[in-house]
Amino acid sequence: MLSRTAANLFWMGRHLERAETAARLLDVGERITLLPNTPEGYRNEWESLLRASGAQAAFAERYGEQINQENIVSWLFFDQDNPSSVTSCIERAREGGRIVRTALTSQVWDALNTAYQELRALTRRPRGQLDTPMLTDFTTRHGSTVRGAINATQLRNDGWHFINLGYSLERADATARLLDVKYFVLLPRVEFVGSGLDNYQWQVILRALSAHRAFHWAYGGDVTAAKVADFLILNGESPRSLLTSLYEAVWHLDGLVKRYGETVQASASAKARQTLDSLMARDIEAIFDEGLHEFLSWFINEVAGVSTAVHEDYLSGRM
Amino acid sequence: MTMYYNEMVDDGRVRAPYAMLSDWIETMPAEIRQMKQAEAEALFRRIGITFAVYGEGGDPDRLIPFDMMPRVFLQGEWRKLERGIKQRARALNAFLRDVYGRGEIIRAGRVPARLVYQNAAYEKAVVGFVPPRGVFSHIVGIDIVRTGRDEFFVLEDNCRTPSGVSYMLENREIMMRMFPALFRHNRIEPVDQYSELLRRTLASVAPAKCDGAPTIVILTPGHYNSAYYEHSFLANLMGVELVEGSDLFVDGGFVYMRTTQGPKRVDVIYRRIDDPFLDPLCFRRDSMLGVPGLMDVYRSGGVSIASAPGAGVADDKAVYTYVPEMIRFYLGEEPLLQNVQTWALWKDEDYRYVMANLKELVVKEVHGSGGYGMLIGPRASPEEIARFRSLIEKNPGNYIAQPTLALSTSPTFVEEGIAPRHVDLRPFCLCGDRIELVPGGLTRVALREGSLVVNSSQGGGVKDTWVLSE
Numbered sequence: 042m043l044s045r046t047a048a049n050l051f052w053m054g055r056h057l058e059r060a061e062t063a064a065r066l067l068d069v070g071e072r073i074t075l076l077p078n079t080p081e082g083y084r085n086e087w088e089s090l091l092r093a094s095g096a097q098a099a100f101a102e103r104y105g106e107q108i109n110q111e112n113i114v115s116w117l118f119f120d121q122d123n124p125s126s127v128t129s130c131i132e133r134a135r136e137g138g139r140i141v142r143t144a145l146t147s148q149v150w151d152a153l154n155t156a157y158q159e160l161r162a163l164t165r166r167p168r169g170q171l172d173t174p175m176l177t178d179f180t181t182r183h184g185s186t187v188r189g190a191i192n193a194t195q196l197r198n199d200g201w202h203f204i205n206l207g208y209s210l211e212r213a214d215a216t217a218r219l220l221d222v223k224y225f226v227l228l229p230r231v232e233f234v235g236s237g238l239d240n241y242q243w244q245v246i247l248r249a250l251s252a253h254r255a256f257h258w259a260y261g262g263d264v265t266a267a268k269v270a271d272f273l274i275l276n277g278e279s280p281r282s283l284l285t286s287l288y289e290a291v292w293h294l295d296g297l298v299k300r301y302g303e304t305v306q307a308s309a310s311a312k313a314r315q316t317l318d319s320l321m322a323r324d325i326e327a328i329f330d331e332g333l334h335e336f337l338s339w340f341i342n343e344v345a346g347v348s349t350a351v352h353e354d355y356l357s358g359r360m
Numbered sequence: 361m362t363m364y365y366n367e368m369v370d371d372g373r374v375r376a377p378y379a380m381l382s383d384w385i386e387t388m389p390a391e392i393r394q395m396k397q398a399e400a401e402a403l404f405r406r407i408g409i410t411f412a413v414y415g416e417g418g419d420p421d422r423l424i425p426f427d428m429m430p431r432v433f434l435q436g437e438w439r440k441l442e443r444g445i446k447q448r449a450r451a452l453n454a455f456l457r458d459v460y461g462r463g464e465i466i467r468a469g470r471v472p473a474r475l476v477y478q479n480a481a482y483e484k485a486v487v488g489f490v491p492p493r494g495v496f497s498h499i500v501g502i503d504i505v506r507t508g509r510d511e512f513f514v515l516e517d518n519c520r521t522p523s524g525v526s527y528m529l530e531n532r533e534i535m536m537r538m539f540p541a542l543f544r545h546n547r548i549e550p551v552d553q554y555s556e557l558l559r560r561t562l563a564s565v566a567p568a569k570c571d572g573a574p575t576i577v578i579l580t581p582g583h584y585n586s587a588y589y590e591h592s593f594l595a596n597l598m599g600v601e602l603v604e605g606s607d608l609f610v611d612g613g614f615v616y617m618r619t620t621q622g623p624k625r626v627d628v629i630y631r632r633i634d635d636p637f638l639d640p641l642c643f644r645r646d647s648m649l650g651v652p653g654l655m656d657v658y659r660s661g662g663v664s665i666a667s668a669p670g671a672g673v674a675d676d677k678a679v680y681t682y683v684p685e686m687i688r689f690y691l692g693e694e695p696l697l698q699n700v701q702t703w704a705l706w707k708d709e710d711y712r713y714v715m716a717n718l719k720e721l722v723v724k725e726v727h728g729s730g731g732y733g734m735l736i737g738p739r740a741s742p743e744e745i746a747r748f749r750s751l752i753e754k755n756p757g758n759y760i761a762q763p764t765l766a767l768s769t770s771p772t773f774v775e776e777g778i779a780p781r782h783v784d785l786r787p788f789c790l791c792g793d794r795i796e797l798v799p800g801g802l803t804r805v806a807l808r809e810g811s812l813v814v815n816s817s818q819g820g821g822v823k824d825t826w827v828l829s830e
Contacts (some may be wrong), residue, residue: 043607044618140583142592143602158405199620301621358607358618 044358046141047203051356053137053153054207057187060130062215063117064180066090069222069249070113071173073242087113089222094125111168118176119164127180131160134187146194149187156183181251199300202293206351209293213286213344216273217337219246243269250281270333271325283340287317290347297355309350316343365508365768366780367431377432377828378771380546384539385429385771385778393428393773396538400426403534425821426531428538431770431783431803438827441504441512441787442797444697447687449500449789452519452674454690456496459673460487465689471682476673480727483635483670485642489659491668492565493793497675498630498666499558500789504697506768513700513765515784517683519675520667521632524802525788526590529554529597531824532800547829549799554788555597561792562598562628568661569614574627576600577617579608581633581649591632605633610653615663628664635669677726677760678704701763705756714761715752718745721761723752736812738764767812770823772805782806784814785825799827 070090087108091097096116103122104112118127135157138145145153163171163179188208195201244264247253250273259278260268274283294310320340328336368378388396404423433441458464459476466473476482501522503515532551536543559576566574580591582604595602607617608626616623631638637647642655657663673679681702684695703710703721714721718737725733735748752759769780787801803823804814814820 042620043601043603044620045604045607046601047620136583139588139592142589143596154405203620297620305621355620359622 042144042199042203044356046144047199048352048356049137049141050144050200050203051207051351053134053141054204055211056130056134056137056207057184058208058211058215059125060127060134060180061184062211062218063094063125063127063130064177065215065219065249066094066222067114067117067173068177069219069245070110071177072245072248074110090117092222094218096123096125099123110173114173114176115168127176128160128164131156131180131183144200146190148190148194152183152187152190156187159183199297202296202300203355206290206293206297209286209289210344210348210351212281213283213290214341216250216281216283216286217341217344219249220270220273221334221337222246246273252279252281255279267325267329270328274328275320275323275325284317284320287313287320287344291317294351306354309347309354312343312350313347316340316347319343364766364780364782365506365511367506367768367783368771368780370509377434377826380542381429381432381771384542390777396428397773400428400534400538403537404530424527424816425807426534427772427781427805427807427821427823428535429771429773429778430535430824430826431785431805432826432828435828435830438799440696442799444512444695445500445502445504445787445789445797446795447691447693447696448502448514448517448683449497449791449795451683451686451690452500452517453495453497453791455686456519456668456671456674457490457494458690460489460496460670465686468689470685470689471679475678475682479673479676479679481635481670481672481676483673485655486659486668486670492567492664495565495791496668497671498561498565498791500791501786502697502789504785504787505700505765506783506785507766508768512697514683514697515700515765516677517675517680518786519671520634522786522788523587523590523632524786524804525554526593527822528788528800528802528825529593531802531822535824546826549827549829551798551800554798555594557790557796557798558594558630559598559600561790561794561796562630562664562666564792564794565664565666566627567664570627575625576628576630577603577608577626579603579605579629579631579633581637585632587632594630605637605647605649605651608651608654610651610657613657613660613662615651615654615657626663628666630666635672638665638669677702677724681760700765703761705752705759705761710761711756715749718749720764722764723748723759723761726758726760736764739812764812767806770803770805772807772821772823774807774809779809781809782812782814783823800825 070087074087087110088097090113091100091108094117099122100108100116103120104116116123116126120126121129121132123129135153138150138153142150159179191201191204195204243266244253247256247264247269252272256264256269256272259272259276272279272282276282277284277288279285291310291313294307294313298307298310368375368382374382401423404426455465459466459482463473463476465471466476497519499522501518501524503518504512505515506512528551562576563574576598577600578591578595580588580602582588585591592602601617603617608615609618609623610616611623615626615629617626633649636644637649639650639652639654640647641652643650654663654665655669658665658669681699681704684699687693687695703714705711705714714723718735719740721737723735723737735744737745740748767782767784770783771778772781774781783803783805785801785803787797790796803825804816805821805823806812806814806819807821808819811819816822
């Protein structure tokens with residue numbers, strides 16, 4: 042497979058997952074604003090979204106001090122100046138898909154292209170007609186259709202591994218960042234920890250990850266910080282947990298190593314496995330002792346390292 | 361008023377090939393037709409066959425209008441065309457072999473040396489080189505117009521990288537999907553073997569140094585090119601990689617592509633980029649599209665390029681006038697397909713005639729394409745004619761003129777129902793160890809009433825083209 046083709050497939054997977062992340066961030070923000078208010082008002086929560094997506098500076102450049110719902114929705118969904126907005130991600134995923142059209146089945150292309158065409162129709166409608174839940178639904182629905190087409194129709198070859206590697210690394214990164222939103226929300230008022238408000242916020246996180254029902258099936262009983270964090274970080278059944286996401290990345294990297302044999306450098310596979318081992322050696326108490334934010338920062342950094350190694354091993358086109 | 365040959369009607373009666381279509385039209389209510397038309401458009405858009413016109417801006421995903429009414433040829437009509445097309449493709453390749461070799465046709469005084477050796481498309485870099493099987497142009501697109509029941513003329517040859525074959529294939533797919541009954545009740549020759557024939561043709565011209573099954577790639581300028589869809593479509597059908605210049609590199613006398621498993625040798629390049637961009641070391645230094653060193657590998661037999669660099673010297677509008685001579689000279693045959701009468705503005709006698717009759721004639725640039733840079737006398741305003749007159753005066757060698765052809769019409773769906781619209785035809789002839797032609801081609805239709813310009817950049821559409829079997 043051409044290195045450029047592999048790179049496009051990898052980034053197509055990443056952008057598709059990232060579009061969903063942007064939509065989930067919107068959903069988290071929307072629900073946090075429905076909470077009985079914190080003394081700082083909702084500005085604080087919206088700001089936490091920007092911090093979690095690492096976009097404070099870029100947002101300020103575009104909208105100044107106006108951190109309000111309307112601007113945030115524009116930024117996270119519509120704004121083409123934001124490389125992580127839903128619109129940017131779907132456009133890039135579709136552009137990448139168009140470039141490697143030959144590596145996709147017609148069903149996958151159809152699903153991807155339909156998402157893009159409908160997005161274009163959506164952006165032409167007056168903003169007043171578009172509420173946040175609708176935008177979130179739009180994104181997750183199309184995301185699921187594309188993913189379903191990939192799983193149902195793509196050959197299980199190296200291209201499939203690259204797409205899924207993109208998905209899983211992006212998902213690992215995204216769950217970590219969504220968890221970090223929680224950290225930023227709570228940071229100013231440590232005394233909230235363990236309060237009713239705190240628990241409600243954890244539930245919001247679960248809901249944003251489409252995991253609130255799954256959580257109850259898996260754990261039962263009260264929502265506590267330890268249980269939710271365990272579910273989203275260390276639970277191997279939870280589809281978006283850090284462990285599951287990383288495990289899938291390792292699985293796809295192993296698939297590439299098996300397929301390509303020993304002549305092709307495999308630093309990404311080694312790095313991913315090392316991170317996975319290190320993750321599995323922890324329990325939730327250890328993570329809280331270490332500090333959730335510190336742990337998440339470590340993890341995000343490790344995932345970025347794996348991604349760099351994927352580029353070096355496969356996508357850079359060594360001569 | 362000029363009389364146009366209507367392919368559907370002859371002596372006031374519906375011609376046999378269109379008889380069953382005329383029933384089909386009559387029994388199709390207007391609402392169904394509109395619904396089907398919308399369905400076809402949605403299919404095209406979903407498949408992603410769109411067409412961007414350079415520099416026009418606007419919708420980057422524009423569709424070429426698709427007309428559901430097919431254009432039909434009888435078996436007998438097609439066989440005659442087929443022989444003529446293959447004859448022409450053989451002669452064009454013989455000419456290319458000759459002008460990059462001993463130049464016999466020029467020594468014999470049958471083609472002027474200036475037209476060949478001073479032609480911008482003549483590549484000195486391939487002089488003396490004989491590509492595998494002596495083929496320079498592997499895909500020859502020959503534009504044909506019809507003016508009467510048995511009158512066909514060649515309007516233009518395309519020896520470099522003719523495009524449009526994806527429309528031939530997709531138009532058929534869409535027609536079969538939407539109107540399966542038409543195909544069950546008529547014996548329509550298939551065209552979908554084209555991609556397999558193309559792959560075989562390319563494999564048959566693998567270079568001498570290739571051992572084993574040749575690795576074929578399609579070289580595209582990239583996804584901003586208006587024909588990118590076609591490039592990826594063909595790569596997909598043939599199961600070969602679609603590469604850009606940056607995916608290829610030269611090392612030790614061979615061309616390689618960069619893959620996830622390291623370098624992989626490439627044997628045959630079906631290039632869809634123009635000569636000047638192929639190799640910055642040999643042609644344009646500022647080209648970012650090509651592969652440095654490619655031409656050295658080509659000349660030393662390490663890789664094949666289809667069509668060969670320099671193939672364009674056979675297809676400009678000045679050399680065109682000599683194709684009948686080529687057929688006689690190389691094949692010892694009489695041309696089966698006629699050229700359109702052409703006046704060369706660099707000849708005094710022709711110049712005088714053309715300048716006196718601009719209002720009646722079509723004037724074209726020798727190197728122009730796509731319906732740009734041309735004057736259609738009978739439809740031009742006095743100002744346009746005056747403007748062209750001064751252009752010609754400045755550089756007569758840059759122009760040819762032809763009579764305004766009475767292009768045949770084919771029934772076409774329009775707002776009010778069915779109406780005759782002017783059409784042309786581009787079949788795609790493949791040249792490798794054998795010469796192959798699938799029964800069909802791309803029919804382009806001028807959708808505007810009375811218009812004779814079929815180019816998609818100027819309001820043209822496309823139709824499925826049927827050849828009925830016996």
